[in-house]
Structures are given as C-alpha cells and as structure tokens.
Amino acid sequence: MRHLLKLVIVVVLLAWVSSPAQTDPPAEVDSVEVAEVTPPGPVTSLSVTDKDNDHGHATVLSWEASVDDSTGLANVISYEIFRWVPFAMDHVDSLRGQLSGLRAEIAAAEDVTDEMETRLDLLEAAFDAAIDNLPQAHGQYPQNGEWRSVGVVASGVTAYGNTGTKEPTSADYIPDYADLYYRVDAVTADPVVRTASEVYGPVQCYGQWFNTDRSPVLVAVLAFGFFTLLFVTLAKKGTDLYVRPLAGIEAVDDAIGRATEMGRPILYVLGLGSAADVATIASFTILGRVAKRVAEYQTALIVPTYEPIVMTVAQEVVKSSYLDAGRPDDFKEDTVFFVTQSQFAYVAAVNGIMLRELPATCIYMGKFFAESLILAETGALAGSIQIAGTDEIAQIPFFIVACDYTLIGEELYAASAYLGREPILLGSLKAQDYAKALVVAFSVIGLIFANLEWTWFVDLFHVAN
Amino acid sequence: MSRTAVIVFAIVVVLFAVSWVAKAVVLSDTSDSGTLDAFLVTVAAFLTLAIYSFLYKDNPYYKFAEHLFVGVSAAFWMCQGFWTTIVGNLLPRLSEGMANWFMQPYQPGGYDLGFLNLSYTVLYWIPVILGLLLLMRLSPKGGWLSRWPLALIIGTTAGLNFVRYLRSDFIVQVSSTFVPLLGQEPHQWQGIGAFFSNFSLDASGQFVALLANWVIFIGVFCGLVYFFFSKEHTGLFGRASRVGIWVLMITFGASFGYTVMGRISLLVGRLTFLFEDWLGLIT
Numbered sequence: 001m002r003h004l005l006k007l008v009i010v011v012v013l014l015a016w017v018s019s020p021a022q023t024d025p026p027a028e029v030d031s032v033e034v035a036e037v038t039p040p041g042p043v044t045s046l047s048v049t050d051k052d053n054d055h056g057h058a059t060v061l062s063w064e065a066s067v068d069d070s071t072g073l074a075n076v077i078s079y080e081i082f083r084w085v086p087f088a089m090d091h092v093d094s095l096r097g098q099l100s101g102l103r104a105e106i107a108a109a110e111d112v113t114d115e116m117e118t119r120l121d122l123l124e125a126a127f128d129a130a131i132d133n134l135p136q137a138h139g140q141y142p143q144n145g146e147w148r149s150v151g152v153v154a155s156g157v158t159a160y161g162n163t164g165t166k167e168p169t170s171a172d173y174i175p176d177y178a179d180l181y182y183r184v185d186a187v188t189a190d191p192v193v194r195t196a197s198e199v200y201g202p203v204q205c206y207g208q209w210f211n212t213d214r215s216p217v218l219v220a221v222l223a224f225g226f227f228t229l230l231f232v233t234l235a236k237k238g239t240d241l242y243v244r245p246l247a248g249i250e251a252v253d254d255a256i257g258r259a260t261e262m263g264r265p266i267l268y269v270l271g272l273g274s275a276a277d278v279a280t281i282a283s284f285t286i287l288g289r290v291a292k293r294v295a296e297y298q299t300a301l302i303v304p305t306y307e308p309i310v311m312t313v314a315q316e317v318v319k320s321s322y323l324d325a326g327r328p329d330d331f332k333e334d335t336v337f338f339v340t341q342s343q344f345a346y347v348a349a350v351n352g353i354m355l356r357e358l359p360a361t362c363i364y365m366g367k368f369f370a371e372s373l374i375l376a377e378t379g380a381l382a383g384s385i386q387i388a389g390t391d392e393i394a395q396i397p398f399f400i401v402a403c404d405y406t407l408i409g410e411e412l413y414a415a416s417a418y419l420g421r422e423p424i425l426l427g428s429l430k431a432q433d434y435a436k437a438l439v440v441a442f443s444v445i446g447l448i449f450a451n452l453e454w455t456w457f458v459d460l461f462h463v464a465n
Numbered sequence: 466m467s468r469t470a471v472i473v474f475a476i477v478v479v480l481f482a483v484s485w486v487a488k489a490v491v492l493s494d495t496s497d498s499g500t501l502d503a504f505l506v507t508v509a510a511f512l513t514l515a516i517y518s519f520l521y522k523d524n525p526y527y528k529f530a531e532h533l534f535v536g537v538s539a540a541f542w543m544c545q546g547f548w549t550t551i552v553g554n555l556l557p558r559l560s561e562g563m564a565n566w567f568m569q570p571y572q573p574g575g576y577d578l579g580f581l582n583l584s585y586t587v588l589y590w591i592p593v594i595l596g597l598l599l600l601m602r603l604s605p606k607g608g609w610l611s612r613w614p615l616a617l618i619i620g621t622t623a624g625l626n627f628v629r630y631l632r633s634d635f636i637v638q639v640s641s642t643f644v645p646l647l648g649q650e651p652h653q654w655q656g657i658g659a660f661f662s663n664f665s666l667d668a669s670g671q672f673v674a675l676l677a678n679w680v681i682f683i684g685v686f687c688g689l690v691y692f693f694f695s696k697e698h699t700g701l702f703g704r705a706s707r708v709g710i711w712v713l714m715i716t717f718g719a720s721f722g723y724t725v726m727g728r729i730s731l732l733v734g735r736l737t738f739l740f741e742d743w744l745g746l747i748t
Binding site: 104120217242278281313396397429433435442 | 570612642685724
C-alpha cells in the first residue's frame with residue numbers, strides 16, 4: 001500500500017512538472033517571441049561628411065545611438081549602414097565584368113583578332129561613358145536606384161567609414177563629386193525587426209590637396225628650411241662655421257698616404273644603397289675627396305659598385321675629382337665598375353678583389369646590410385687600414401669591431417660637410433645641429449608637460465599616418 | 466698549374482663524382498629524376514664548400530664559385546629587371562598592343578587631378594625618355610644628358626625622404642621622449658615609502674617602468690649631445706657626450722649579439738643542407 005502511494009505521488013509530480021511543455025505548442029512559442037521583439041528607436045543626428053585628408057572616394061558617418069541601444073528595450077544588436085545606389089552602378093558592374101573577361105580572353109589568346117580589339121575598344125568606351133555618367137545617375141535620387149547595405153557595425157558603435165577605391169575598375173569604386181545618400185538601420189536579433197533612420201544627403205566625397213593631420217611636418221620642414229637657408233647664407237658670406245674634428249675623417253688622409261707609400265691601391269665601397277639614399281649621397285662627397293687626394297698622390301683607386309646608377313654617379317664624381325686635381329688624363333673609366341646587383345655575389349667579388357689586390361686602405365661608406373661584417377673581416381685579413389661609415393644602425397656594431405675607424409650614423413653626413421667645406425653642406429650640417437638642439441629643448445619641455453599631465457603640448461607632436 | 470694542384474683537382478672531381486653517383490642511387494628510389502636531383506645537390510654542396518674554402522685562403526675553387534655566382538646573378542638580375550620592370554610594369558601601361566605582344570594583362574589607368582586627367586599611356590613615356598637619357602652616357606657627345614635623369618632621381622628621392630625622415634626621426638622621436646619620469650597608471654607615483662615597500666625587479670613592476678623611462682630620456686639627451694658637431698666636446702658637454710657614446714655602445718653590443726644569433730641560424734641552415742640533403746648523415 002505504501003509503495004502504491006509513493007508511485008501515485010511520483011506520477012502526479014511528473015505529470016505536474018511536464019505539464020507546461022505539453023500545454024504550450026512550439027508554434028505558439030515562436031509567435032510569442034516574435035511578438036516580444038518590438039522595433040527599436042531609430043538612430044538620430046545622422047551626419048555624413050567627406051573623409052578628411054584623403055584622396056577622395058570615402059565618407060564618414062556618425063550618429064547618436066538608438067535609445068534602445070544598451071538602455072530602454074536594449075534590443076539593438078547592430079547597426080546596418082545603407083547607401084542609395086543608382087541602377088546605373090549595376091550597368092557599370094556588368095561592363096566591368098565583361099571588360100575583365102575580354103581582357104583575360106585576349107591575354108590568353110595566341111592570336112588577337114581585329115574583332116576582339118574592336119570589341120575591346122567599344123567596351124572600354126562604354127565603360128568610360130558609364131563611369132562619367134555616375135554623378136548624373138546619383139543626382140536622380142530617389143528614382144532609378146535602391147538602398148544597398150555597405151556595412152554593419154555592432155551596437156554601441158556610432159561611427160562608420162565608407163571607404164571605396166579610386167579605381168573605376170574595382171567593385172568598391174565610389175565616385176567623387178556624386179550626390180550620395182545614407183541611412184542607418186537599428187537592427188534587433190530578428191533582422192526583420194529594425195528601424196531606419198532619416199536619410200542623410202546629399203553629400204559628396206572628394207580628395208584634399210593638403211593633409212592637415214601632417215601640419216607638424218610642414219612646420220618642421222619650414223623650421224629646418226629656415227635654419228638651412230640662414231646657415232648657408234652665413235657660410236657663403238665667409239662666416240667661420242665650426243665643425244668638431246671627426247677621428248674617422250682625419251684618418252682618411254693618413255690612410256691615403258699609407259697606400260701611396262706602400263704602392264698599393266685604395267678600395268672604396270659605396271655599399272648597397274641606391275643613388276638616392278642619403279648615406280650614398282654623403283658617400284659620393286667623401287669619394288670625391290678621396291679621389292682628389294688619390295689623383296694628387298697618383299695612387300690606384302678601386303670602386304666596385306652594386307648599382308648601375310650608383311656606378312654612373314660615382315664615375316662622374318671621380319672624373320670631376322681628377323679634373324679638380326689637375327690630372328684629368330689619369331682618370332680611367334675602369335676605376336669605377338659595376339659588379340652585380342646580387343648582395344652576396346657582390347660581397348664574394350669584393351672579397352676576392354681584397355685578397356688579390358691587397359689594398360692598403362679599405363673605405364666603406366654608405367648603406368650596408370648583412371655583408372658589412374664579411375667585408376670588414378676580409379679587409380682585416382688583407383691587412384688593410386679600414387674606415388667605415390653607415391647610417392644602418394644594425395650594421396654599425398660590425399664595423400666598430402672590425403674596422404679601425406667608424407663613422408656612426410650622422411657622423412657620415414657630417415663627414416661629407418667637414419671634408420667638402422662647401423657652404424651648402426656646412427650650412428645644412430649646422431641646420432641639423434640646431435634641429436637637434438630643438439629636439440632636446442622640445443623633449444625637455446614635453447617631458448615636463450607630460451609629467452604635469454598637460455597634454456596640449458604633447459598633442460602638438462601628434463602626426464597621423 | 467702545379468702538380469699538387471692537379472692532384473688536388475683530380476681528388477675533388479673524383480670525390481664529387483662518387484658523391485653524385487651515391488646520391489643518385491639513394492634518390493632513384495624516391496624520385497623519377499633522381500640522377501638530375503643528385504647532380505643539383507652535389508653541385509650545390511660543391512659550391513657551398515668552395516665558398517667556405519675562402520676561410521682558409523683565396524684559392525681556385527673559391528674563384529670559380531665567386532665568378533660563377535657573380536656572372537649568374539648579374540645575368541639573372543638583368544633578366545629580372547627586364548621582365549618585372551619593363552615588361553611587367555612599363556609596357557602594360559604604355560600600350561595595349563605591346564602588353565598583348567608580351568602576353569601581359571593590359572593595365573589602363575591614370576591620375577584624375579580634377580582639372581586634368583593624366584593617363585598612364587602619356588605619363589609612362591616620361592620614365593622611358595629618362596631611361597633613354599641615362600643611356601646617353603654611352604655616347605661621347607651626348608654624355609652630359611645622362612646627368613638630367615640622375616639629378617631627377619637623386620633630387621626627387623632626397624626631397625621625399627626629407628619629409629619622411631622629418632616625420633619619423635624628428636617629430637615622432639620628440640614625442641616618444643615625452644615619458645612620465647615619475648610613473649603612470651598602473652604605476653602612479655605614491656611617494657618614496659610606497660616605492661620602496663612595493664619595490665620589485667619584475668619586468669612589469671614600477672621600478673623597471675621608471676628605469677626604462679629614465680634611460681630613454683637620458684639616452685636620447687646624451688646621444689643627441691654626442692651628435693652635436695658645432696661645439697667641442699669638453700667640460701660638462703663632453704661628459705654628456707661620453708654618456709651618449711656609452712649608451713650607443715651598449716645598444717650596439719646588444720644589437721651585435723642579436724644579429725650574431727641570426728647569423729648562426731644561417732650557418733645551421735647551410736650545415737643542415739650539407740649533412741642532411743647532401744650526405745644524409747642526419748635526418
């Protein structure tokens with residue numbers, strides 16, 4: 001009897017526990033949930049502007065969040081951004097696809113027929129016309145177009161950048177100087193339940209000539225330009241501009257003298273930089289000085305180069321130096337020669353030259369990379385006096401350990417001015433010094449302000465990418 | 466050629482021929498082109514050892530490897546320059562006919578300045594003309610013309626780099642020196658007592674954070690003093706300059722060690738090739 005009573009109680013309890021699921025059919029549950037998602041409040045204060053400091057083809061949207069974003073009904077999970085796009089854009093897309101297909105067909109064809117070329121010309125003309133027509137098509141809003149989604153951001157976000165490309169051949173192309181219209185939908189968990197904002201437009205995107213985010217760079221350029229002009233003018237007027245002696249450069253003359261006495265050549269390596277690298281340009285000036293002394297002492301000079309353009313400039317420099325020394329006939333074109341543009345093949349060749357010619361002096365000035373230690377070690381093996389200079393920070397340690405004298409970083413630039421004594425070089429060196437003084441002054445002032453948490457001064461040095 | 470050199474040469478030839486045959490036998494089990502693969506591996510091993518022989522002294526094997534390397538690389542880079550720069554970049558923008566001739570996809574386009582539309586077809590003739598002017602140095606009378614493109618290359622790049630360096634090496638460098646010397650969140654300065662009671666050498670602790678900021682400030686300051694060329698380095702200025710060079714040398718020492726570790730890994734790579742791919746002694 002007791003067991004029967006227990007069984008009855010258990011059955012009744014089970015029936016009670018499972019009863020709600022049995023009484024509520026699933027279809028009714030769905031309908032109840034859908035009915036519970038009410039449309040959220042729309043985003044407000046939608047604003048669209050052209051993106052500043054760019055080359056155009058981009059806009060920036062900002063808005064105030066829906067009242068139901070995190071607060072109120074708290075049912076906004078995302079915002080979907082729409083742009084009104086004229087149907088003419090579909091025509092552009094279609095022509096773009098046809099054009100791309102035809103170009104691929106022509107590229108793959110063994111024999112390009114006249115018919116293909118005619119088709120290509122016609123398609124290109126039609127495509128250009130369709131692109132030109134886009135601003136006009138955008139002006140037909142709200143006829144002949146539709147709203148298209150351009151992006152989605154999570155709830156809580158109140159800004160979006162609609163960035164396109166400038167190339168009409170790209171599917172992301174957004175035309176400049178065309179009337180663009182935007183709206184932002186506040187979207188709930190049910191994508192159907194959403195509320196659109198008011199439409200914002202027209203707005204046009206276009207490129208700017210001046211990037212105001214980089215104004216600090218302009219100020220720095222003007223300041224540096226002012227210092228340079230000032231000191232160049234002073235140098236030209238004959239003002240004595242002091243430059244402290246640089247041990248590495250003082251040693252150049254001794255090294256040339258040593259080579260002359262030993263009757264062995266001088267090897268000058270300009271590094272792996274291009275003719276446009278600052279270090280290579282500085283190296284040309286030093287090469288000019290070395291070549292002039294070499295011409296005066298009638299010592300042999302070997303300049304193996306890595307780059308054809310560097311070779312061309314170096315030949316001009318050496319030729320001019322021989323001319324300045326009054327020995328133009330002694331100049332041989334073969335003094336400066338091209339080796340190869342492969343880094344380690346170049347090193348192998350220069351190493352070979354070092355051990356075969358046994359130069360009395362090796363000078364490495366310019367841009368160097370992984371080959372720096374190989375060159376300097378081989379030079380030491382050949383018993384040469386070695387003077388190096390580079391602005392490649394990672395390579396300076398290798399030159400320091402393996403060479404007799406090393407010009408560190410900016411000393412290389414200073415060396416060219418120190419040797420040349422030309423007003424322009426001296427003036428720019430002085431300007432650099434004063435720029436460094438400015439750096440120190442700004443650093444100290446900025447440091448004090450930063451520690452006092454006065455951020456306005458620090459913000460002056462903020463430069464956007 | 467001396468008798469010893471001939472004997473050494475013969476031994477080297479025999480050794481590498483044997484190596485080729487042995488390698489071919491091994492590779493023929495796994496590859497259809499075992500003989501060719503074995504030849505390539507053997508040649509690569511020979512050239513590697515020939516270059517390494519320079520560590521002993523300059524010798525004919527090194528000379529052979531050196532000249533082969535220089536010749537092949539010069540030819541390779543010339544072809545590379547022609548096919549990537551002229552055929553890959555220039556011609557497809559210059560003319561559709563030439564692009565088709567070289568079976569490259571035509572790349573029309575240009576720059577729309579708003580008031581002027583410059584197409585690639587017009588713009589890319591400028592580098593062509595400048596390139597031809599560079600070649601004028603081969604002409605005895607027109608050699609001076611080659612200075613024009615050189616001046617343009619050097620001037621343009623120097624101008625572009627000027628702005629770039631001013632931004633990265635001047636303005637950003639200045640702003641990076643604005644460091645809080647007395648700490649910031651989460652290491653806000655709360656007095657000497659708190660500093661010593663919470664003292665720790667932990668990398669994320671207050672002491673290390675403060676030390677790093679002081680090193681940055683003093684290092685930048687003294688480093689700049691060292692690179693100041695307009696004043697003799699004597700007195701207080703000279704002492705600051707000496708601190709600057711110490712900072713530089715410590716930095717270079719760290720950089721040296723770091724780079725040497727990288728070079729060791731290159732050596733390991735070459736040794737792995739010799740002992741694994743060539744000799745098969747390690748797997």
